[in-house]
Amino acid sequence: MGVIWLLIVGAAAGFLATRIMDVKASVPATIAIGMGGALIGGMVLRMALAFMGMLGGLVGAVLGALLLIWLWQQYGPK
Template sequence: MAVTLLIIIGAAAGFIATRIMKVDTNVIVTVGVGVLGALIGGLLLRALVTVAAVAFGFIGAVLGAVFLIWFWQTYLGK
């Protein structure tokens, strides 16, 4: 089922990509371009999301630490 879905999505993505780039290809090449593009794009997007998640985690940790220091100084430090 996943392979069939990948082929269908790849065919649609390949069709759209070949129209955007104004390339005239046959059906097999269009589907192949779409499937390979989906794999490459998926890997790149997954890597980008992973890096962003680490960065946002770090920012959240710093903000949490700043809040904790503020809370400690405001309510517990006196």
């Protein structure tokens, strides 16, 4: 169940992050961006926002995905 939940949250976070940052990405790339963002932002914000439960995890995942997209745009292949 944990892997399925990670895919669902990753897809949702990646979708939101790619729309906010106006990035065109395939479905697998969107899920990967969301999962990477979940790892980056989820770990940090889950501790800070522990009282918010699952919503804290989604917020952290979206923020982490936004950071990952920004880093990709700044330092990735041009």
